[in-house]
Amino acid sequence: xxxxxxxxxxxxxxxxxxxxxxxxxxxxxxxxxxxxxxxxxxxxxxxxxxxxxxxxxxxxxxxxxxxxxxxxxxxxxxxxxxxxxxxxxxxxxxxxxxxxx
Numbered sequence: 001x002x003x004x005x006x007x008x009x010x011x012x013x014x015x016x017x018x019x020x021x022x023x024x025x026x027x028x029x030x031x032x033x034x035x036x037x038x039x040x041x042x043x044x045x046x047x048x049x050x051x052x053x054x055x056x057x058x059x060x061x062x063x064x065x066x067x068x069x070x071x072x073x074x075x076x077x078x079x080x081x082x083x084x085x086x087x088x089x090x091x092x093x094x095x096x097x098x099x100x101x
Contacts, residue, residue: 057086 016023059067064082071078071085080088 010018012023012026016026019026067085067089070089071080074092075088
């Protein structure tokens, strides 16, 4: 890659090296499937961190039934997924613990 020139065309390998990511990530960012995949053009790698954390929870049926009853009490008639019940109640519990300190 020589001096940047507005008429210069980079290869996928050059773009990947410049952005410090793999070629497949460059292809993924630039591919269109009938809609725009991102609000902005190519973003730098450090701007594309995960915004969520995946957590797997295993519990007994009795424990989940208890959580479900608590969720029904708090959010009556709301359509809730299993994960939204667990996450919502976990957040409420964490906030109440932190308020006590």
